Amino acid sequence: MSAQSPQLHPVEATATTEQISEDARRAAEEARVGWERFEQLIAEDKRVEPRDWMPNNYRKTLVRQVSQHAHSEIIGMQPEGNWITRAPSLKRKAVLMAKVQDEAGHGLYLYSAAETLGTPRDELYEQLYTGKAKYSSIFNYPARTWADIGAIGWLVDGAAITNQVPLCRASYGPYGRAMVRICKEESFHQRQGWEILYTLSHGTQAQKQMAQDAVDRFYGPALQMFGPPDDESPNSKQSMAWNIKRFSNDDLRQRFVDMIVPQAEALGLTLPDPELKWNDERGHYDYGDLDWDEFFSVVKGNGPLNHQRLAHYRAARDEGAWVREAAAAYAAKQQQAAHDAALLTA
Amino acid sequence: MSSFTTQDSATRISVGDAITPEDLSSSGAAADEKTARYALILGDDSLILAQRLGHWISRAPELEEDIALGNIALDLLGHARFFLTYAGTAWGKTEDDLAYFRDEEEFRSARLVEQENGDFAKTIARQLIFSFYSHELYSRLVDSADETLAAVAEKALKEVAYHQDHAAQWLLRLAGGTEESQRRMQAGLESVWAYVQELFYDAEPTAELAEAGIAVLPSSLRESVMERLTGIIEQAGLRVPEIKGAFGADRSGRFSEQRGFILAEMQVLARQHPGASW
Numbered sequence: 001m002s003a004q005s006p007q008l009h010p011v012e013a014t015a016t017t018e019q020i021s022e023d024a025r026r027a028a029e030e031a032r033v034g035w036e037r038f039e040q041l042i043a044e045d046k047r048v049e050p051r052d053w054m055p056n057n058y059r060k061t062l063v064r065q066v067s068q069h070a071h072s073e074i075i076g077m078q079p080e081g082n083w084i085t086r087a088p089s090l091k092r093k094a095v096l097m098a099k100v101q102d103e104a105g106h107g108l109y110l111y112s113a114a115e116t117l118g119t120p121r122d123e124l125y126e127q128l129y130t131g132k133a134k135y136s137s138i139f140n141y142p143a144r145t146w147a148d149i150g151a152i153g154w155l156v157d158g159a160a161i162t163n164q165v166p167l168c169r170a171s172y173g174p175y176g177r178a179m180v181r182i183c184k185e186e187s188f189h190q191r192q193g194w195e196i197l198y199t200l201s202h203g204t205q206a207q208k209q210m211a212q213d214a215v216d217r218f219y220g221p222a223l224q225m226f227g228p229p230d231d232e233s234p235n236s237k238q239s240m241a242w243n244i245k246r247f248s249n250d251d252l253r254q255r256f257v258d259m260i261v262p263q264a265e266a267l268g269l270t271l272p273d274p275e276l277k278w279n280d281e282r283g284h285y286d287y288g289d290l291d292w293d294e295f296f297s298v299v300k301g302n303g304p305l306n307h308q309r310l311a312h313y314r315a316a317r318d319e320g321a322w323v324r325e326a327a328a329a330y331a332a333k334q335q336q337a338a339h340d341a342a343l344l345t346a
Numbered sequence: 347m348s349s350f351t352t353q354d355s356a357t358r359i360s361v362g363d364a365i366t367p368e369d370l371s372s373s374g375a376a377a378d379e380k381t382a383r384y385a386l387i388l389g390d391d392s393l394i395l396a397q398r399l400g401h402w403i404s405r406a407p408e409l410e411e412d413i414a415l416g417n418i419a420l421d422l423l424g425h426a427r428f429f430l431t432y433a434g435t436a437w438g439k440t441e442d443d444l445a446y447f448r449d450e451e452e453f454r455s456a457r458l459v460e461q462e463n464g465d466f467a468k469t470i471a472r473q474l475i476f477s478f479y480s481h482e483l484y485s486r487l488v489d490s491a492d493e494t495l496a497a498v499a500e501k502a503l504k505e506v507a508y509h510q511d512h513a514a515q516w517l518l519r520l521a522g523g524t525e526e527s528q529r530r531m532q533a534g535l536e537s538v539w540a541y542v543q544e545l546f547y548d549a550e551p552t553a554e555l556a557e558a559g560i561a562v563l564p565s566s567l568r569e570s571v572m573e574r575l576t577g578i579i580e581q582a583g584l585r586v587p588e589i590k591g592a593f594g595a596d597r598s599g600r601f602s603e604q605r606g607f608i609l610a611e612m613q614v615l616a617r618q619h620p621g622a623s624w
Contacts (some may be wrong), residue, residue: 071407077404077412084400088615088624089365089442090393090427093400094420100403101416108409146615146624196624204622311402320407323466326523333522340464 042243047173050116058242061235062172064246067124070110071135073103073249074128075292077210079143080152088146095103096191099286109178116174129317131310137295140303147200147207147214153193155215155222155260162256163226171243194263201268208268212280215264223287224295226253227271257285356446367441375435375494380551382436383454384561385495386444387549387597388483389429390455391443392456394605396422398463402553407466414512418473421505428498441457446616450605454549454597458541460604467520467534474513477540478574479545481506482567491559514578522584528584533578536587543591545571 026260034053042046048054087093111121127133138156143149170176199212222326227233227249239245247255256277264271275288300308399419406412430441435445458476463469484506487499520531546568548556555561579586594601616624 027580074404074409081404084403085397086615088446088619088622090423090430090445092624094423094427096421097400097416097420101413104403104409104412104416108413111409128397203398203624204619206619207622209453256614314408316405319465320411322524322526323411323520324405326520326527328521328523329527330523 015144015246017258041242045169045171045243046170047176049173056146059117059237061242062175062244063114064176065239066110066114066117067119067127068134068136070107070114070124070134071108071128072139073110075135075139075313077103077107078309078312079141080149082143083146083149087149092196099153099192100188102189104146106178106182106185109181110175113172113174113178125229125317129314131301136225137298137303138218138225140298140306140309141217141221142305145320146212147197147210147212148218150196150200150211150213151218153189153191154197154263155193156219157186157189157193159222159225159256161190162252162259166246166252167202167244169243171247177243194267198270200307206328211267212269216261219272220290220294221298223253223256224290224292226250226256228292228295231316254284256294261285349359354585356598357426358364358559363402367424367431367454369509370428370498371431371435371440373494375432377436377492378433379436380555381492381495382433383551383561384393384555385429385433387454387552389426389433389444390453391459391476392422392429392481394453394455395472396609397458397608398459398461398472399469401463403471412465415469418512421502425498425502425505428501431561432494432498442616446613447620450602450609452598453609455599455605456541456544456597457592457595457602457604458538458545460608461538461541462604464537465530466516467530468537470513470520470531471515471533471534471538473509474578475545475575477506477509477513478578479567479571479574480570482574483509483562483564486562486567489559490561495560517578517584518582531582532584535584539587539589540592541595542572542575543568544595544597545556547548547595547597549597570593 031053035055038048038052038054038058041052048058077100080096080103084093084096084100087096111124114124115121124133128135138159143152161183164186168176168179168183170179197211197215198205202208214267227236229248230236232249233249236248238247240248261271261276273288275286277286278284279286297303301307352462396419399415401424403412403419406415426445427441431443434440434444442600458472461468461472481503484499484503488498488503490496517531520527522528547565548563548565552561552563556563556566576586592601599605616622
């Protein structure tokens with residue numbers, strides 16, 4: 001489907017007959033023009049659209065990133081969905097239901113954005129199903145208490161927003177536009193998470209303790225959502241050159257820390273990092289080392305709930321297979337009936 | 347820092363000028379004892395069904411259905427919140443007092459909505475029956491002499507029309523899809539059919555309130571609801587189950603085994619922290 005960069009694909013090597021040679025010459029010419037236009041779009045910080053020529057690696061990088069993001073939304077429905085039936089007030093139940101539903105919606109926009117790059121949704125589902133595709137590791141941690149719903153909203157969605165706001169300017173048009181809408185909803189999610197924690201931290205002693213415990217457990221993993229430190233993040237440089245990524249992992253992490261410290265103070269909760277303190281010289285908060293061994297262990301599949309999350313997803317797909325088959329069979333019959341009717345009236 | 351959060355919210359619990367449960371509780375509308383007991387019947391059905399449907403989110407056969415079932419659950423939860431808020435005005439109680447601190451025998455939900463989700467076909471069968479029933483109910487309740495009930499019914503009616511459509515479309519699709527889906531859809535209908543008749547039971551105090559033009563008499567809905575259900579099931583090429591209504595159709599909860607489990611899960615956290623705010 002997609003053309004290669006001319007430097008990577010010498011035309012002469014593939015031309016065996018005159019016709020092939022002519023086709024190849026034309027393809028190479030198209031690729032050359034496409035490549036130049038692509039480089040120009042990136043240089044001018046403009047949007048690349050689905051029909052535009054783009055390098056294979058740009059396409060691959062985007063499919064990987066956008067689908068990982070979509071998978072994260074889908075798996076992310078599980079820890080919070082887990083509390084829908086037990087939410088402690090009807091209003092909280094309604095807000096949580098709306099939130100988890102938003103996540104399904106985000107998954108849909110993102111899968112659609114990935115589809116514009118030529119990878120069908122079923123193929124992306126398959127990658128998640130088989131465990132080939134990754135999703136955000138944070139969702140491999142359990143949502144054990146109601147306060148975890150607050151911590152997930154405040155810290156996890158907060159980190160996601162910090163990551164995602166710059167993605168609204170990502171060079172690939174459909175992705176950037178999907179992110180605009182997603183960020184609006186995520187900012188609402190973050191506020192409701194903060195508000196859950198605020199209510200708990202100003203409630204009974206048991207509620208306050210529940211809130212502190214949740215923050216203690218989610219703080220480190222939330223900071224790790226930005227990915228490994230810059231010197232261990234090999235893909236970042238190319239993504240930044242292509243205007244997909246705008247800031248480095250560590251820059252975003254710093255931004256997030258600077259944002260949540262005063263918010264934690266307003267909550268009356270502490271962040272579990274004894275080294276966290278304001279650095280006047282840098283104009284930022286310093287923070288302690290994160291446990292990267294744990295991070296990589298969870299990424300590799302050994303987090304507390306990797307197996308459970310994937311098993312839940314697979315069970316839903318398996319148990320729903322007959323429904324999808326029925327819907328497809330019904331649609332085919334309807335189409336056939338419409339076709340026959342058209343023949344009769346022709 | 348401010349550049350990292352947008353100021354407007356894309357998600358709202360209610361849209362535009364629609365009334366909210368909060369509006370209702372601050373409106374000063376107060377139900378009398380009997381109207382409150384009627385509102386409990388309506389509220390409990392919606393609440394329990396919302397609770398059941400909420401479990402589907404992240405487990406649906408397709409992402410679009412996670413969203414659709416979630417949407418329906420959210421609508422039903424909204425209806426429940428109105429009815430329970432209104433009922434609570436008679437006793438100085440909040441919606442949460444009624445949802446979280448009533449025991450099994452105090453709930454008035456029908457056994458239909460308490461039935462387990464089962465497979466997707468069973469859930470669709472339950473949705474079909476309940477949405478056809480409630481659409482008929484709300485389309486009459488909009489004329490209630492009680493202004494609050496009429497206003498809630500008006501809001502609910504628009505939403506239930508969509509629930510009806512969703513269930514009917516799936517009924518047709520599953521019945522006309524594959525052999526397996528047809529078998530499952532038929533089995534789904536059979537599995538809940540014994541609980542249809544309870545919806546038409548004139549539980550106390552509906553008869554008296556219906557005479558005053560406040561409530562819709564449940565038994566008066568039977569004919570039209572059954573006619574419409576029969577029609578759509580036959581249109582789908584399925585058999586209308588020949589199953590008589592199960593004994594004990596009086597909404598008392600004395601004949602339900604599921605209600606206790608539903609409440610245990612729904613109420614557990616609220617009851618661990620009595621008096622706490624959330």
